[in-house]
Amino acid sequence: MSYNELKGLHLWIVEDDQDLQDVWSKAMALYSIKCKTFMRGEDAIAALEVERKPDVLMCDYYLPGMNGEEIIKELFIKGGISPALLVTGKQEVQSTLLKMPDKLKFKILKKPVSIRTLLDNVSNLLSQ
Amino acid sequence: MIKKKSQNEQLTLVGIGSSAGGLQALTEFFKHCAALNNFSYVVVQHTSPNYQTMLPKLLKDTTKLRVKEAEHLEVIEEGVVYIAPSNKDIMLRGDCFELTPSENTIGPRPSVDGFFSSLSKTESFEAIGIVLSGTGNDGTQGLKELKNAGFLTISQSPDSAKYDGMPRSAISSGFTDIVLSPSELGEQLADILDNFRGLAQRSVSLERKDHSYNLVLKILKKQVQVDFSHYKEPTIRRRIQRRMLANKILTLDDYATFLTNNPSEVHTLFQDVLISVTEMFRDQVQFEELETELEDYLKRKDDGDTIRIWCAGCSSGEEAYSLAITVNEVLKKQNKNIRMTVFATDINEATMEAARKGVYSERSLESVKQSIKNEYFTKLDGHYQINKHIREMVVFARHDLTSDPPFLRVDLISCRNVFIYFGPAIQERITKIFHYSLNPKGILFLGKAEATSSIKDYFQPSQSHSRVYRKLPKKSDGTISFGTLKIDHQPKFITSKTGKRDSLKVIKPYIKSIAPTSLLLDSDFTLLQIFGSAQEYISLSEGAASLKLDDLILEPYKKRLMPALLKSRRLKQNANKVCISSQQDPKKVFIDIFYIEDPIEPQIIVSFSEKVEEVDESTTPPDSDFDSYSEMRELQQELLHTREQLNLVVEEQETSNEELQALNEEMQSANEELQSTNEELEVSNEELQSTNEELTTLNEELNSKSNELVLVNRKLNNVIETIDDPVIVVDSSLRLSSFNRSAEKMFDLKRDPTKNSELAVAFLKYSSGVNLVNLASKCLRSKSVETMTVNIEQRVFFAKAQPILGNQNEVEGVVFSLNDNTDLENALSRLQGSERQLKEIFEHSPASVSVKDLTGKYTYANSNFLKLHGKKEEEVIGRDDYQLFSFEEAARVKDIEIEALRSKRAMMREETYKVGERTENFYSYRFRLLDKDGKPYGLCVMSFTVTELVSTKHELQLFRDIVSSSKSCSLIFFENAEETERRGHPYFLTNYVSDNIEQMLGVPARNFVNKDFFNFFSHIVGRRKDQKILRLIKSIKNEGLEWVEIKGMDGEDGPRWYELRSSFVPGRKGKPDGFHLILNDITEKKLEERNQKQHQAEILKSARLASLGEMAAGISHELNTPLQTIQSSAELLELSAQAGEDVKEQALFMSEKIIDTVGKISGIIKSLRSLAKMDETLTSETVEVRKLLLQVKEATAYYFKNAGIELRFECSEDVSIVCRPRQIEQVVINLLTNAVDAVKKQEEKWVKLQLLNQDKTIKILVEDNGPGVPDSLKSQIMTPFFTTKKEGTGLGLSLTSSIVEEHRGYMRIDCSGGTTIFEIELPKECDEL
Known part of the structure; x- marks a missing residue:
């Protein structure tokens, strides 16, 4: 799998676990995906003003401050960021329970999830 | 009178009044009645009120006209004969009849007067009034009113009437125009009316241009001095028509001519005219003038005086009564008590009869003020009658002014409209008579017609043109006489002539010179003066002294002289010499009579001269011839003289007769008064007679009474004798008057009254005698019964002194009675002793005791009774319960007492009464009191107040009921000190056990009473547990155990458990210790x-x-x-x-x-x-709280982190507690997770965990800045499964609080500081875990 279609893709990751951040940044680099990581959603929202908007967003659910759902909504509304992946260890979180804007391309993935699954989903979302 | 309707259309309503004999007259009338067109008849026939009149049927056949009974409000139609129904008064109102129940219950019904009166007021009809046969005078008054209103009035001729009372009354009253028999009347009625109408027609057509009318008035004015031109013309015209009708004259011109030729007709007309104005107070203004004058005049009269009034020409009395009322009003105004007599006279006696009754129609009273009407008139049957007190003042008498002598000394003469009947000469004479009759300054009240010029000579008008005159102080005209002979009224006083004597001096010598003996006489032949010695010719004879020559002159001269004198006086010339010679005495005496003419007092001188020889041939007739000739001449002269004297006497007698007549008239009127007085006297006499009879009867009764008294007296004496006790009667000075045998014996009295004259002496034999004498004197003073007890010879006597009172309440004597009282006295004192004893008992009894008689009246009440009811003895004794207490109380008691009276035994009742404000309870005993015959005579009531007892009882019962109804059993124990001492441990006995112990322990309460403590508790904890029970009682007594749970004996489902609450009551003041137990299963x-x-x-x-x-x-x-x-x-x-x-x-x-x-x-x-x-076995251990909390912090750290919440951990204290650490951890975790949930939505999120170390406890505080717990939820949040969260079990806080409670800790929530703090306080040591 080369995931060529993902090369050069801009990806924002909002994840409060530093280790996972590091691992995922390396993995994305492997596929030439430009990755920017944030510890908190608030930071990502603030970055909208200054940074290039990402093509895809990956976001944890339980975060200090805003939770993943809120962050995804906020970034879509303010920055039109879509698609977005919500990656959470909380089993109870289901897409049907969340109220996401219609135009937002959105998918929930449960931890632990393989990097391939991650990339497949990103690829799927982008190609929709 | 005549309305706008044409003559032909005018309906003539003929009113016919009849009474007895009326049917015959009516039949006759209607049979001949030709007046049919435009006529209707109303027959008013007197009938019995209870009798339906048959008249319509009876009359039906006599006439072609319709005959029917009149109905109320029936409109009058032409050609109908209406019959007035019986017992109703019929009136005319407009063109209808009005029938009213008859007002008049005495007089005849229906009233003819009433109907005629209403008919006279009609404006719709021509009217005619006819009076037919009947008795009485009904209809007369009515005819008068009809005539006054200008209608034709007709009467049946009295000779044709079966009963002529009514027609005669009508005719004599002068109010009847035509008199005819019924048949003539029937035939001619139409013609008569036509004639009547024709006159009216013409007179109306001529109206004002009528010179004849004015001519008639002129004639009237000329003849009667009354100007009628200002009178109501229609009235006058009607009068004239009436006269024309009566004289059958058709035109006024003819009548005027007729009047001119017949002066008497003028008066008739005048009279006719005046009739219309005959009424009470005619000419009001004149009466007012009279009143003013009277006020002035009456000022001079005092109380008790009399005022005499003469009403001359009173006619039907209106004038007389008006005067009486006027004078009475003035007298009332001046407040004077003056008797008034009014002599009302008239020449016509017929009208006087009506005048005496004093009944007048309403019309004649029109000008009478209402106030006068009310006061002086009584209304009867549509008419008015003058009240009796005025009628009594007025005396009616027949009197002819022209001939009868007047009433004298009158104060007021009224003569109005009378002079018209008299010529001027008579008028003047009457004026003079009035002047003569009146008292000085008396009042003359004249009418318009009395206008003779002579009046002013004698009277002065009070004001100019007034008809009220005052008598002028002028000498009455002496020439008037009341007969045909003029009487010389010149005074004949001698003294009046003394002045003239001076003139005699002149002629005296002259007289002497001619004839020495002369007598001067006045015209009455009274001797005035004697000249010379006249004793030869005159002498004073026996009898009353007189200066009349007739009496003085000696007999030989008298015969010749007197006729000569009379002749001389008559001829007013000197007489011839008269020669008189007596046969005894040859000398001749010549008498010359000189008549001295004087206009006032003619005098006569008689001269005597004696010529002895000188004989004149020419005058001396030959002797022989002389004697016979002179004799004859003398006789002739004497005859002449006698004749003259006779004439004189006759004339004088006539005068006397006339005077007597006048007196007679006065007597006559006085007689009327006397007659009424006589009647009264007769009544009084009858009364006296009956009184006399009564007195006779009374006398007879008295006689028999007297006999009875004698008998009674005898009986009394015997009674006194038979009395065993001494009885003594004394008089007021204490002298013995009678006594009985017993007294005689006791006091040694003697039957001989002389020996017992002093009571004191008789009594003083004994020491007590003094007392008895004192008693007697006391009785005399007090005039009432006096008693005392005296001891005579060891016996006790009850002495009683009774006064004998006379009619004037004076003491006439005293009766003594002495009763041997010894036995009674002894019994009485014994009785008194026992009574006193009994009374003491009652008075000191705690009960309230009262005794009533059979009528319920109190006869005795002890002090307790009085105190209880707050009454005084005198308020209670003699009254019953109804007077003392409320009706309800008394009524209730009454029933009980009646029962008690019937019952043989004492009746005990528990009663509740209101005593004042309080309600008291009593035990009352009621038993009847019996007399010696075993009959009840009273009722004794003894009451004990048990109010407190009862209330205590009630309270106790209440307490018992409460205790019994509760599940807890109550027991009271008292220590038995002796046993405690003896046994060496507390020994209590059961004093009280509540009834419900049976339910709890299955043993009746009574089984426990007075048993010891062990007995009771063995039923709870079981036998042979005395040690345990002893421990319990010791801890109650010594340690004050208040609450304990005791495991009892095993029941069906394991052991029974009891809760015991006790309160120890230490004994005080010698009372044993006790305690109260409350036992609960x-x-x-x-x-x-x-x-x-x-x-x-x-x-x-x-x-x-x-x-x-x-x-x-x-x-x-x-x-x-x-x-x-x-x-x-x-x-x-x-x-x-x-x-x-x-x-x-x-x-x-x-x-x-x-x-x-x-x-x-x-x-x-x-x-x-x-x-x-946490799920491990829950074991208590000592735990460092900080460590525990740190573990919790770590365990929840991720949670906080995930939620992005800061956990502030402020636990620095090192403190350990005994607890179940897992449970406490769980509590804190729960609180923290709750706090996290609470703050999640906040902008800034934090949760603080805090540990506080306190004295015996620690506090763990979990604080968050969430929205807090609403007050409404605070009480709910601890309950299991309550949650506000979407997720979660809702067990958190309830679990937490249950854990805290298990640790004997508390949990609180405090939201007051803007944050929410859950505070958990836990004891450091906890045994219970």
Whole structure:
């Protein structure tokens, strides 16, 4: 799998676990995906003003401050960021329970999830 | 009178009044009646009020006209004969009849007068009034009114009437125009009316241009001096028509001519005219003038005086009564008590009869003021009658002014409209008579017609043109006489002539010179003067002294002289010499008579001269002839003289007769008064006679009474004698008057009254005599019965002195009676003793005692009774319960007492009465009191107040009821000190056990009473547990045990449990110690408690499991992230390797990451273990709280982190408590997770965990800045399964609080500081766990 279609893709990751951040940044680099990581959603929202908007967003659910759902909504509304992946260890979180804007391309993935699954989903979302 | 309707249309209504004999007259009338067109008849026939008149049927056949009975409000039609129904008065109102129930219950009904009166007012009809046969005078008054109104009036001729009373009355009243028999009347009625109408027609057509009318008035004015031109013309015209009708004259011109030729007709006309104005107070203005004059005049009269009034020409009396009323009004105004007599005279006696009755129609009273009407008139049957007191003042008498002598000394003469009947000469004479009759300044009241010029000579008008005159102080005209002979009224006083004597001096010598002996006489032949010696000719004869010559002159001269004198006086000339010679004495005496003329007092001188020889041939007749000649001449002269004297006497007698007549008239009127007085006297006489009879009867009765008295007296004496006790009667000076045998014996009295004259002496034989004398004198003074007790010879006597009172309440004597009282006295004193004793007993009895007689009246009440009811003895004795107490109380008591009176035994009752404001309870005993015959004569009531007793009883019962109805049993124990001493341990006996102990222990309460403490408790804890019971009682007595739970004997479901509450009451003032026990069976409660605990534990367990699940869910999530890291790292290695990259460096980096992550995971697992431990067995241990809290912090750290909430941990105290640490951990975790949930939505989120060390407790505070707990939820949040969250079991806080309670701690919520603080306070030591 080369995931060529993902090369050069801009990806924002909002994840409060530093280790996972590091691992995922390396993995994305492997596929030439430009990755920017944030510890908190608030930071990502603030970055909208200054940074290039990402093509895809990956976001944890339980975060200090805003939770993943809120962050995804906020970034879509303010920055039109879509698609977005919500990656959470909380089993109870289901897409049907969340109220996401219609135009937002959105998918929930449960931890632990393989990097391939991650990339497949990103690829799927982008190609929709 | 004549309306606008043409003559032909005018309906003539003929009113016919009849009474007895009326049917015959009516039949006759209608049979001949030709007046049919435009006529209707109303027959008013007197009938019996109870009798339906048959008249319509009877008359039907006599006439062609319709005959019917008149109906109320029936409109009058032409050609109908209406019959007035019986017992109704018929009136005419407009063109209808009005029938009213007859007002008049005495007079005849229906009233003819009433109908005629209403008919006279008609404006719709021509009217005719006819009076037919009948008795009485009904209809007369009516005719008068009809005539006054200008209608034709007709009467049946009295000779044709069966009963002529009514027609005669009508005719004599002068109000009848035509008199005819019924048949003539029937035939001619139409013609008569036509004639009447024709006159009216013409007179109307001529109207004002009528010179004849004015001519008639002129004639009237000329003849009667009354100007009628200002009178109502229609009235006058009607009068004239009437006269024309009566004289059958058709035109006024003819009538005027007729008048001119017949002066008498003028008066008739005038009279006719005046009739219309005959009424009470005619000419009001004149009466007012009279009143003013009277006021002035009457001022001179005083109380008791009399005022005499003469009403000359009173006619039907209106004038007389008007005068009487006027004078009476003035007298009233002046407040004078003056008797008034009014002589009302008239020449016509017929009208006087009506005048005496004083009944007048309403019309004639028109000008009478209402006030006068009310005061002086009584209304009867549509007419008015003058009240009796005025009628009595007026005396009616027949009197002819022209001939009869007047009433004298009158104060007021009224003569109005009378002079018209008289010529001027008579008028003047009457004027003079009035002047003569009146008292000085008397009043003359004249009418318009009395205008003779002569009046002013005698009277002065009070004002100019007034008809009220005052008598002028002028000498009455002496020439008037009341007969045909003029009487010389010149005074004949001698003294009046003395003045003239001076003139005699002149002629005296002259007289002497001619004839020495002369007599001067006045015209009455009274001797005035004597000249010379006249004793030869005159002498004073026996009898009354007189200066009349007739009496003085000697007999020989008298015969010749007197006729000569008379002749001389008559002829007013000197007489011839008269020669008189007596036969005894040869000398001749010549008498000369000289008539001295004087206009006032003619005098006569008689001269005597004696000529002895001187004989004149010429005058001396020859002797022989002389004698016979002179004799004859003398006789002739004497005859003449006698004749003259006779004439004189006759004339004088006539005068006397006339005077007598006048007196007679006065007598006559006085007689009327006397007659009425006589009647009164007769009545009085009758009364006296009956009184006399009564007196006779009374006398007879008295006689028999007297006989009875004698008998009674005899009986009395015998009675006194038979009395065993001494009886003595004394008089007022204490002298013995009678006594009986017993007294005689006792006091040694003698039957001989002379020896017993002094009572004192008789009594003084004994020492007590003094007392008796004193008693007697006391009785005399007090005039009432006096008693005393005296001892005579060892016996006790009850002495009684009774006064004998006379009519004037004076004491005439005293009766003594002495009763031997010894036995009675002894019995009485014994009785008094026992009575006193009894009374003492009653008075000091605690009960209230009262005795009533059979009528319910109190005869005795003791002091307690009086005190209880707050009354005084005198208020109670003699009254009954109804007077003393309220009706209800008394009525209730009455029934009970009647029962008690019937009952043989004393009746006991418990009663409740209101005594004043309080309600008191009594035990009352009622028993009847019997007299010696065994008959009840009274009722004794003894009452004990038991109010407190009863209320205590009630309270006790209430207490018992309350205790019994509660589940708790109550017991009271008292210590038996002796036994305690003896046994060496507290020994209590049961004093009271509530009844419900039976339910609890199955043993009746009475089994426990007065048993010892052990006995009772053995029923609870079982036998042979005395040590345990002793411990219990000791702890109650000594340690004051208040509450304890006791495990009792086993029951069906295991042991019974009892709760015991005790209160110890130490004995005071020698009373034993006691205590009160309250015993509750709490077995059920215990069981329930145990069940509840089990249930709670189950809940707790499930709650813990649930919270474990929650925790596990969180942990699983937490684990997923490191797992992700590991997975991703491994995958990255794999991917890198696949990509052919150098993974060595990568691998190092990744493995390091994996190892770190694994460490993390093991930490999480570790904390998971600690949670798992919570379910371990709950054991208490001493725990460092800070450490415990740190563990909690760690276990929940991830939770806070995930939620992004800051946990402020402020636990620095080092303190240990005994607790179940897992449970406490769970409490804190619960609170923290709650706090996290609470703050999640806040902008700034924090939770603070705090530990506070206190004296015996610690406090763990969990504070958050969430919105807090609403007050409404505070009470609910602790209950299981209550939650406000979407997720969660709702067990959190209830679990928490149950754990805290298990640790004997408290949990509170405080939201007051803007934050929410859950505070848990736990004791450091806790035994119960």
